[in-house]
Amino acid sequence: MTVSTDDIVRHAARLLYSGTRLDLGRMAAELGISRTTFFRRVGNRDDLMGAGLRLLSDRTWQRALDHWHEQHGDAVRAPEGRLRCLWVMEEYRREVAGNEGMRKLIEAESTVALRVLTDPRGAVQPALVDAHVELFRADAEAAGLTPLVGLPDLAFAVVRLGESFLYSDVLAARTVDLTVATTLLDTLVRGALEPTAAG
Template sequence: MTVSTEDIVRHAARLLMAGTRLDLGRMATELGISRTTFFRRVGNRDDLMGAALRLLSDRTWQRALDGWRAEHGDAVRTPTGRLRCLWVMEEYRREVAASGGMRKLIEAESNVALRVLTDPRGAVQPGLVDAHVELFRADAEAAGLTPLVGLADLAFAVVRLGESFLYSDVLAARSVDLTVATTLVDTLVRGALEPAAAR
């Protein structure tokens, strides 16, 4: 059986979720391919970690979207008026923060993990920014909102703010406080998307 790049990335994602360090030589052996083939398919360790974390991030984001649909269908707001994007972002942050595998990775390899997670030219952050842009655009169109800033700028600011709270224990020696993160992100997004309501 041929082992594809996708197979390797999925295997790496499973290892990360289990809190297991990525050992590329061992992974090549487990998958039954040579180290040369392994590296040709996925690049170096940072490249593989980035691809695996991107896969996990995409899955987490999709679960948050699916959770919204299960609870609110095609609505763009909760019954209390909260925008869908705010709910989805909060669910995403909550799941990332609760992931034992992510916490183990950040504790064991904080420098590498944060570099891979927050690199604006890497695999993870740009994908998350794009997902935010898509959701902001859908919400703005569905709710008839006119954003005060470009959606790419808003998405970048929100993702960076979320990172600063999700990884605050490593970045700033502060405890992770998702309640404060939600308050700040909601205030920022509502100010940019719902300026009349925010005043």
């Protein structure tokens, strides 16, 4: 059986999710391919970690969207008036913060993990910014809102601020406080998308 790049990335994602360190030599052996083939398919360890974390991030984001749809269908607002994007963002952060594999990775390899997670030219952060832009655009159109700033700028600010809270224990020796993160990020997004309501 041919082992594809996607097979390797999925294997890496499973290991990261379970909190297992990525050992590329061991992974190659587990998949039954040579180290040369392994590296040719996925690049170096940072590259593979980025691809695996991107896959996990994409899946987490999609689960948050699916949970919204299960509860509220195609509505752009919850019954209390909260925009869908705010709910999805909060759900995403809660899942990431609560994932034991992610916490183990950051505790064991904080420098590498944070570099991979927050690299603006890497696999994870740009994709997450794009996902936010897409959701902000969909919500703004469905709710008839006129954003005060460009959606890519808003999405970048939200993702960067979200990172500073999700990884605050490592970045700033502060306790991760998702309640404060939600308050600040909701205020930021509502101020850009719903200035009248936010005021």
